[in-house]
Amino acid sequence: MSNYRIQKGDTLSALAARFKTSVSALARTNNISNPNLIFAGKSLRIPGKGDSFEPSKGSGGTKGSGGTGGSKGGGQVQGSGGAGPGNATPAMRKLADAGRAAAMGMGGYNSQGLCATGVSRAIQNAYGVKVWGNGNQIDNNLPRDKFKQVNMSLEEALKTPGLVLTWEKTSSRLGSIYGHTAITTGDGRSSVSDFIERNTLGAGGRSGLKVFMPTV
Incomplete structure (x- = not known):
């Protein structure tokens, strides 16, 4: 332990994937009644592991500004998969450009x-x-042969x-029902959807973030 x-x-689901266990095992071991709600700063016991873990920089669970929410649909959460500021693929840059054009x-x-x-x-x-669906459904409908x-x-x-990017919930009335989705521009601040959001990091009240990378 x-x-x-x-x-x-x-998120509990991302941590379960990271530590090669299950959400139910983590929830049971830590007496978590709601697997979609965990709190930063709390200590989580990892079943079947012998050493203590402190998070390494740039790793950990799938993160959102609210820090809650599970991973529905998308299968096992993988590592960064080579995605990073310096090694974006042509397919990723193509989607970023298409996102800006759609937003404008x-x-x-x-x-x-x-x-x-x-x-x-x-x-x-x-x-x-x-791809069909609202903000918190589109992640389930992304073709798995083109996104991971x-x-x-x-x-x-x-x-x-x-x-x-997809969030299960946001702080607005509609966002609490339909969630939100956007495409990153790569500038460290903004994302695009039906509009250009200048400061996505500053948009509070969002939870259940999942991140998908094009593989085409």
């Missing part, structure tokens, strides 16, 4: 409440694939162009 100190943005063609710098439409339009323009879920913090993801 080992201990891990929960970091801001960690829809809301510019003002949200239209159609984030999934903007992201879906960008993916279709970049790869010829139509990766284990990155929001800060890391925003430095890398062409990643798809």
Whole structure:
């Protein structure tokens, strides 16, 4: 049995994948009644491990500004998969460009409440694939032969162009129902959907972040 100190943005599902255990085992070992709600700073006991873990920089669970939410749909969360500011693939840059174009063609710098439409339009323009669903559904509908879920913090993801971000919930009324989705531009701050959000890091009240990298 080992201990891990929960970091801001960690999710139980991502930690389970990282430590090669299951969400149910972590929840049972730590008496967690709601697997979608864990708290930064708390110590998490990892079943079957002999050493204590402190999070290494740039690793840990799938992170969001709210730090809650599970991984639904996307299968096993992988490491960063080679994604990073200095090694974005042509496919990732293509999606980032398509995302900017879609955002400017829809809301510019003002949200239209159609984030999934903007992201879906960008993916279709970049790869010829139509993806359905709202902000917290689109992650389940991303074609797995073209996208893989990766284990990155929001800060890391925003430095890398062409990643798809999804949040299960945001602080707005509609966002609490439909979530939010966007594509990273790679400038470390902004993301695009139906509009250009200048400061995604500063957008509070979001939870359940997942990050997907194009593999086409």
